[in-house]
Amino acid sequence: MESKTLFLMALGIWLQSLTTTRGWVAADDRITGGRDFIDIESKFALRTPEDIAEDTCHLIPGVTESVANCHFNHTSKTFVVIHGWTVTGMYESWVPKLVAALYKREPDSNVIVVDWLSRAQQHYPVSAGYTKLVGKDVAKFINWMAEEFHYPLDNVHLLGYSLGAHAAGIAGSLTNKKVNRITGLDPAGPNFEYAEAPSRLSPDDADFVDVLHTFTRGSPGRSIGIQKPVGHVDIYPNGGTFQPGCNIGEAIRVIAERGLGDVDQLVKCSHERSIHLFIDSLLNEENPSKAYRCNSKEAFEKGLCLSCRKNRCNNLGYEINKVRAKRSSKMYLKTRSQMPYKVFHYQVKIHFSGTESDTQTNQVFEISLYGTVAESENIPFTLPEISANKTYSFLIYTEVDIGELLMLKLKWKSDSYFSWSDWWSSPGFTIEKIRVKAGETQKKNWANLQKEEQNTNSMKNGVTFTSDAQCFGCFKDKFPEY
Ligand SMILES: *[C@@H]1O[C@H](CO)[C@@H](O)[C@H](O)[C@H]1NC(C)=O
Numbered sequence: 001m002e003s004k005t006l007f008l009m010a011l012g013i014w015l016q017s018l019t020t021t022r023g024w025v026a027a028d029d030r031i032t033g034g035r036d037f038i039d040i041e042s043k044f045a046l047r048t049p050e051d052i053a054e055d056t057c058h059l060i061p062g063v064t065e066s067v068a069n070c071h072f073n074h075t076s077k078t079f080v081v082i083h084g085w086t087v088t089g090m091y092e093s094w095v096p097k098l099v100a101a102l103y104k105r106e107p108d109s110n111v112i113v114v115d116w117l118s119r120a121q122q123h124y125p126v127s128a129g130y131t132k133l134v135g136k137d138v139a140k141f142i143n144w145m146a147e148e149f150h151y152p153l154d155n156v157h158l159l160g161y162s163l164g165a166h167a168a169g170i171a172g173s174l175t176n177k178k179v180n181r182i183t184g185l186d187p188a189g190p191n192f193e194y195a196e197a198p199s200r201l202s203p204d205d206a207d208f209v210d211v212l213h214t215f216t217r218g219s220p221g222r223s224i225g226i227q228k229p230v231g232h233v234d235i236y237p238n239g240g241t242f243q244p245g246c247n248i249g250e251a252i253r254v255i256a257e258r259g260l261g262d263v264d265q266l267v268k269c270s271h272e273r274s275i276h277l278f279i280d281s282l283l284n285e286e287n288p289s290k291a292y293r294c295n296s297k298e299a300f301e302k303g304l305c306l307s308c309r310k311n312r313c314n315n316l317g318y319e320i321n322k323v324r325a326k327r328s329s330k331m332y333l334k335t336r337s338q339m340p341y342k343v344f345h346y347q348v349k350i351h352f353s354g355t356e357s358d359t360q361t362n363q364v365f366e367i368s369l370y371g372t373v374a375e376s377e378n379i380p381f382t383l384p385e386i387s388a389n390k391t392y393s394f395l396i397y398t399e400v401d402i403g404e405l406l407m408l409k410l411k412w413k414s415d416s417y418f419s420w421s422d423w424w425s426s427p428g429f430t431i432e433k434i435r436v437k438a439g440e441t442q443k444k445n446w447a448n449l450q451k452e453e454q455n456t457n458s459m460k461n462g463v464t465f466t467s468d469a470q471c472f473g474c475f476k477d478k479f480p481e482y
């Protein structure tokens with residue numbers, strides 16, 4: 001670390017010690033308790049389902065009565081929420097939302113919000129340095145709860161956002177026993193991408209560490225969110241770089257609709273999406289989003305990674321399965337731009353056959369899926385190249401749950417410079433086989449998608465495949481326009 005940064009940190013600590021006026025009586029108690037609580041700067045507010053937004057009751061390390069006063073429930077689990085860097089010095093609007101969602105899901109739990117706002121409000125490198133002290137504070141608090149009340153650390157789940165994720169990691173590394181779980185919500189990248197495991201979030205910090213990476217755009221070390229995996233399970237929604245609905249156009253639309261109040265949130269839209277994805281997982285428990293292990297973003301985009309065998313897929317968020325692989329693995333999924341974020345993933349494999357020897361590039365198609373529950377029409381996709389006697393695999397996803405796939409329609413989206421339809425209708429080139437695999441259900445329509453014969457000769461009108469050749473009639477009833 002630069003000496004200037006160290007100096008600023010030291011200055012920050014010194015200023016902090018001058019300006020801290022809180023709780024002298026409590027501090028006296030802590031001294032008489034004979035333990036080292038006096039230097040704890042962070043505050044631990046036990047929020048309630050009735051008052052999700054205010055810190056009305058503090059648990060004060062060393063002050064036994066404070067725990068009873070706040071009605072801490074010793075038999076239920078505890079969530080410890082740790083915020084990140086802040087420009088305003090105030091809690092961001094996601095804090096009460098996350099608290100509310102945690103209480104909705106676990107009404108008897110204790111949701112504690114760690115207030116380290118004064119340290120989080122410094123220049124970024126200074127605040128980043130403070131994560132060590134915040135982590136230490138949190139660890140002291142947790143150790144005290146364990147020693148004083150025999151509160152089991154297996155009941156403790158830390159949730160940290162941005163810098164708060166690293167503070168949670170440091171806390172976890174300093175507790176006497178491992179806490180049950182740490183969830184890192186887009187852990188901060190700058191100052192941490194190349195940091196050693198002890199000074200950032202890492203898999204050693206809890207029995208189980210899961211991480212959502214939502215804003216890792218840019219070169220390593222520069223990106224807002226850390227790029228490398230730092231937990232047991234690291235999920236990169238939409239590739240992890242940038243989130244849908246977070247572009248400038250969308251920002252302008254939201255400002256027009258809701259006013260400038262949420263600008264702060266918009267700037268950090270992709271970063272903060274990690275929190276909202278987690279909130280979504282708390283609120284929509286029946287339908288968790290699934291993420292899939294994959295060696296690369298590119299392979300995922302080709303639909304090659306929709307397997308659930310051997311823990312290759314997992315739930316995003318609260319209901320994650322605690323899989324501890326030896327090597328941390330990256331998992332991917334697509335999401336919607338709004339809650340509920342869940343989408344349904346499909347791998348589609350198309351086999352082109354025929355005698356045509358030319359290779360066509362960047363052809364845009366539209367695919368429509370019809371299922372037992374609903375349909376999803378005209379999903380665009382581009383094949384970078386097409387040639388005969390080759391199979392192409394790609395990923396598509398639907399925002400609605402169509403149920404079991406019954407019928408599929410593939411259309412070539414016409415372009416002006418190339419008369420594909422002529423070429424297409426020539427017997428030299430056809431689609432013989434389409435295979436579809438659904439990620440969410442793991443169902444494969446591998447062998448039994450039959451081509452509807454009467455509809456083979458026009459790619460413009462579309463080629464239809466059904467899962468049951470005997471039943472064209474029934475689909476005609478169900479989808480009269482086809
Ligand atoms: C504490 O939590 C348990 C469940 O863990 C619940 O049964 C009990 O009613 C709670 N106690 C109070 C006082 O809310």
Ligand SMILES: *[C@@H]1O[C@H](CO)[C@@H](O)[C@H](O)[C@H]1NC(C)=O
Nearest residue numbers: 353354355356357358388389
């Ligand atoms: C594709 O395979 C068929 C059958 O083996 C063959 O007749 C045809 O010429 C092949 N097409 C190309 C472009 O190689």
